[in-house]
Amino acid sequence: MQTAKTLKEYRKELRESLDNEFLREAMDKFATAYPVSRANAFRGLDEKAMIAEVADAKDAAARNMDGLYAQFKAEAEKRGVKVHMAKDAAEANEIIARIAKNSNCKKIVKSKSMTAEETLLNHRLEDDGLEVIETDLGEWIIQLRHEGPTHMVMPAIHLSRYQVADLFSEVTKQKQEVDIQRLVKVARRELRQHFATADMGISGANFAIAESGTIGLVTNEGNARLVTTLPRVHVALCGLDKLTPSLNDALKSLRVLPRNATGQAITSYVTWITGANECRAAADEKKEMHIVFLDNGRRALAQDPLFSQVMRCVRCGACANVCPVYRLVGGHKMGHIYIGAIGLILTYFFHGKDKARNLVQNCINCESCKSICAGGIDLPRLIKEIRARLSEEDGAPVEATLLGKVLKNRKLFHTLLRFGKYAQKPVTGGTPxxxxxxxxxxxxxxxxxxxxxxxxxxxxxxxxxxxxxxxxxxxxxxxxxxxxxxxxxxxxxxxxxxxxxxxxxxxxxxxxxxxxxxxxxxxxxxxxxxxxxxxxxxxxxxxxxxxxxxxxxxxxxxxxxxxxxxxxxxxxxxxxxxxxxxxxxxxxxxxxVLGMTADDFKGKGEKVAYHSSCHLCRGLGVVEQPRALIASSGSEYCPAQEEAVCCGFGGTFSMKFPELSKELLDKKLNNAEATGATRMVADCPGCIMQIRGGAEKRGNRMKVGHIAELLAENLK
Amino acid sequence: MSATNDLARLMREKAEAVGATVVELKNLKEAFAYALDVCDKKEACQLLVSGCEEKLSDKAEALCETKQEKVVAAPNLSDDEYAAFSALCAERGVKCIREGLRGHLAGIDIGVAHADMAIAETGTCVIDSTSEELRLSSMISEIHMAILPKSRIKATAFDAEREVNALINTGTPRYTAFITGPSRTADIERVLAIGVHGPLELHILMLED
Structure with missing residues (x-):
């Protein structure tokens, strides 16, 4: 959650995350494992086409949100469900609290719902004296620790087995071993008795199919099945963005969601609940079922010409998985309630600009998220747009306004740059x-x-x-x-x-x-x-x-x-x-275009590593050409780990968040040095400025330059 | 026939990849025998359900203690099938039930169910779980067994779409499950753990038609 008022306070919090060794190690492992499992999950499939289908289907659904809601409500009510519409978080919580009161519920089991996190539902229910138990393992752990999730799919990714063992020792009042398999079994038994005695189950919904009034739940643990089966009352809390016309559209999203989230072709369980089903715990053997749809700004967002694409989000969390900044600082700092690139955006719309102001600055614009988003959302562009809106609403910082004014006048800008070479004399010491x-x-x-x-x-x-x-x-x-x-x-x-x-x-x-x-x-x-x-x-x-x-x-x-x-x-x-x-x-x-090959160059067999600049490999989709050219130049191309991960420059980002920029640069340099290359080339002077500056500071003697220089030197 | 076998092969490959056990059997009789063989082998020396050997809170412990015998459930067998299966169970000294699953929330040993169809590309069984007894049997069993005629295997979810739609959209309340492998979590340090809330094992019993 965001509590920092100023950028300075926010940066202080970021530094705390950087000092958390367990978090750093866990995040590094995840960041390197995820791309491999995702690639495996999409192997042999036309990923871009699958994502485009999700985008088209979700866009069409967003355009017809009100119509789909009316249809869903009619179909679900025909099947014995009460459907509610909440205009904001407080109203959603109020509706659910009222249902609990009217139906005399005391104990509530919950399966994972980001929408319930969005409304801070548990706080409201606990204020009413209700016992609320999260049953997704990760959610239960963070609930016991009174924390918010640090990832949309893996909410407790920031915690170690030791912390979980301590926590479970408190819960059971017995000393627990530090053994993940056994801790999971303890959770199985502890939570089972809560399922058996709860009056109400609360779930989210991944899909709300209008033509049949069906909700779809995508889970791995199986807790959502127990939550929706055992208690006599079931309430599903569902964002309006989950409405979809047909099973066909839901299946299109289902094809991408688990692959993107965890590298699974499908989760262990996908549950389709249509209507108020049989429930032997209820007086008339029929479940009391409610579905609460949450607006909270979604209807307005769906009408926005640029931001309506936000409604395509399927909450897979992949934008966090690939974000180099998330990897450094974790979800508590890279989000408020929603995490990652989409979290930066949703925070602005769902939780207001005070929570979003510092957060939206923390995007390095590397486009990693855009390149894997399940809905093809142009996340970096939307983040930049929110910055522009905030700056228009609140006024821009002096340096931004000044730079803007200078840039509008090319001659002034270039004169200032030329003047710079005289002004810098005292600080260069005759070096570059x-x-x-x-x-x-x-x-x-x-x-x-x-x-x-x-x-x-x-x-x-x-x-x-x-x-x-x-x-x-x-x-x-x-x-x-x-x-x-x-x-x-x-x-x-x-x-x-x-x-x-x-x-x-x-x-x-x-x-x-x-x-x-x-x-x-x-x-x-x-x-x-x-x-x-x-x-x-x-x-x-x-x-x-x-x-x-x-x-x-x-x-x-x-x-x-x-x-x-x-x-x-x-x-x-x-x-x-x-x-x-x-x-x-x-x-x-x-x-x-020129088709230059090895015939054009006389090589020296120099060992050359490559940095794949964000805006080249993802921005323009140029991947093979520079690597082929390095080989053609007669050099030995030495592939480095994580070539396509941002170097940490990000233009003004490195000025705003130097501590993050430094960490990214360190990883880049370590990976480059590990190849044994004596030279590193890139296609972007910004990256070169960053990497060369870091190499110079380290004194690692690696020559860092543009690929054009390598080619020019080796021309026949 | 070769198309059916290709799909069966793909189904096996994908289901095994996510930790399911796949066996090919001739008929229902063999399926029943298989289920009881597994039941016999399971925890030969103890009746304990998974997790009850751990150090638990008093309330969790109390629920564990409600399980006193080996129990299998088979709520969606036809009357004749159920009669045959429960007779076999009786021979082996195993309790067989088809209702009253809420009385066994500590856990049962094996749940056996007919699957309505399967989706080969993801190794998924599709089971109409509108009956609460069937739903519970597939949730609280330690080992869940899905009986699947090979002819009911579809290549993709879209190939199964029309029939899935027929399951979920009948005008009356329905509960339809896609089940792929056992219950799993990776919520602690991203380490895979099987059997967090649901079955520890999923066995798919593929039958010749």
Whole structure:
């Protein structure tokens, strides 16, 4: 849960998580095991098509939420169920408390329900003097510890067997052995007697099928079956987003949900309950059954042109499973009640902006979650949008506003950057790094050396180095991005050399500026739009075969981001479409378009590791090309562990959360060093800035640079 | 026939992958004999249900003590089938019941049930569990046995969809179960543990038609 009021307080809490060794180890194990089991579960299946089917079905259901509710209610009531609608959490809790009172229930067994966590149902029922027992093993454990879940599917993933043994010793008043198999058996026996004596069972619902008034429950332990069978009263609490027209749609989600959640093809139990079933504990041998649907903002959300996709979430928890930040800090810090990327978003809508304000800053924008989401939700984009909304509602921090203002004026921005090279003189000590940062800045940022501004920007050299090409087959416009223009112009020059070797004609339109991703990350909506416009206008896209950039983040922002950012600008529709269609990253261009192979290079057999930049491998789906090029360059490609996990840069993220950035960088460097490579290349200057700065600080002598430099050096 | 056998093979592979035991038998008579053989072998020296050997609270202990004999349940057998099965049980000194399962919440040894169909791609048995007795028998048994004619195996959930729909959507209350392997959890340190609330074992008895 979020209690921090300020970013400073939040960062203090994050540091506590970083110091929790058990948590760190458990999370690391999980983060490396999960992708393997997920891949196994989807092997041989068309994962993208399956996810697209879920997205389409859930979108259609969200559009018809009210209609499906009316149909569900009619069908369920025909079969003896009372269906309720709660407008918010308090009303849902009130309805359930009233049912308990009217039916004279004293003891309640519960199976897992994130919706009940959302409404804090247990607190309300316990206030009424009711005994409430969670029966999902993980939920029971955290209930006994008076904690919230740290994962939607594995709520007690943050706890060790020792902690559980201590807890169960208290419950049984007998000393328990630290043996997981035996602890599970203790839970089996302790909870069984609660099932046997409860008056009411409360469950959630994974599906609510309108055409038959059926709820579907997806579980592994089998507790939901006992919860819905033994007590004489059953209440299911269900978000309106679980409504679905038919069994067919439910089966589509069921195909993806367990595979994404735990790498299972299906869970041990999937239970379909239609109507008030036989119950021998009830006076008339018929279960008293209620289904409480929760709105709590869902109906409004379903109508939102951008955010309606949130309703596709099937609560698999996969966005946490792959999140590098979640891996570092755990669910109590990477969520309020809902966890992970979707948790950041749902917190804003379900629990308000005070709970969400710090939380939504804690996304590094690596797109890992987007690439595996069961509903194909564009989670990073929605998180950025919430930042923009918060900034509009509450006012932006000074530095964001300032950067926004500066970026809108390209000449001012570039003048400031040029001025930087004089201002930094006292701190570089004649090296390409900033050596003596002021103490207040060094405190958290000392884990990497920051680069200095280059003596001469790429744009200022362009006219002198520009190759003159006759009879060119391809015309390419270069987009440098700020870092390569002003910090690493040598990377651009290397690319120019490679392209010139194949007779490519190049242009460098001078009106180009920063791509705008940094201001988008800082939630400056207007500056994001203005800069995008400026760049699209700077390139006469029709004149070129390609617009090439060496920066993966710029490429992904120009190609995938701009069409969304400029969607409201009718005068730009055609222009931005053409512009985006021409954007290509360096590796794809050299490998796919120029078709360069080992014949073009003379190698030195250097051992080279690769960092797969987030915005290249996930943003643009470019995976094989750079690895093939490393091999073609005559180097020995040394695969590292977790090549596609974020390096921890994330642009402004590393400024906001240096302690997290450092941890991610450490993992990246450890994995790179373990390969025995002497050089590491990447397709993104931001990643290079981070990794090179870390390598320099460690003094590990690993050469870190752009893949263009490796190719240029090895050209025949 | 080979299509049926292919599906049976896939069903076996997928069910075994999630910890189910799959046996192929000729007919119901063999299935009954199999069930009783397993019952005989189970905990030959003790009648204790799983977990009751642990150090428990007084209330949990008290529920354990209500189980005093070996019990098998078979609520969805037809009258004739049940007569045959309970006669076999009597020969072996095992109590056989088809109702009153609420009186056995400490646990029963074996629950035997006809499955309505199966889904091969996930190794799933589909069982109409509208009868409360059948539901309980599949929940509180230590070993659950599903009798499955090979001809009732479908390739995918979508191939089974029409018939599943016919089970869940009849206009009256229904309780339909997809059961895939035994009850499991990984809630403590992500270590797999079998038999947290439901059966410790699932046996699928595949019959020739």
């Amino acid at each position: 790094y900033l050596r003596h940062l002021p103490q207040m800045f060094m405190k958290d940022h000392g884990f990497r050396a920051l680069p200095a501004i280059a003596d001469k920007a790429f744009r200022d050299e362009w006219e002198t180095i520009r190759p003159r090409v006759a009879n060119a087959k391809l015309r390419v416009a270069l987009f440098s991005g700020c870092v390569q223009d002003f910090v690493y112009p040598e990377q651009m020059k290397a690319a120019v050399k490679v392209l010139a070797s194949r007779g490519v004609e190049m242009d460098f339109p001078m009106d180009q500026s920063c791509c705008g991703l940094p201001v988008q990350m800082m939630a400056e909506r207007q500056a994001t739009i203005d800069v995008a416009r400026q760049n699209v206008m700077a390139f006469d896209a029709a004149k070129y075969d390609y617009i090439l950039t060496l920066c993966a983040s710029c490429a992904s922002h120009l190609k995938e981001g701009y069409p969304n950012i400029l969607a409201g600008q009718t005068d730009m529709t055609g222009k931005v479409k053409l512009f985006a269609s021409k954007v290509i990253d360096f590796s794809s261009f050299v490998h796919d």
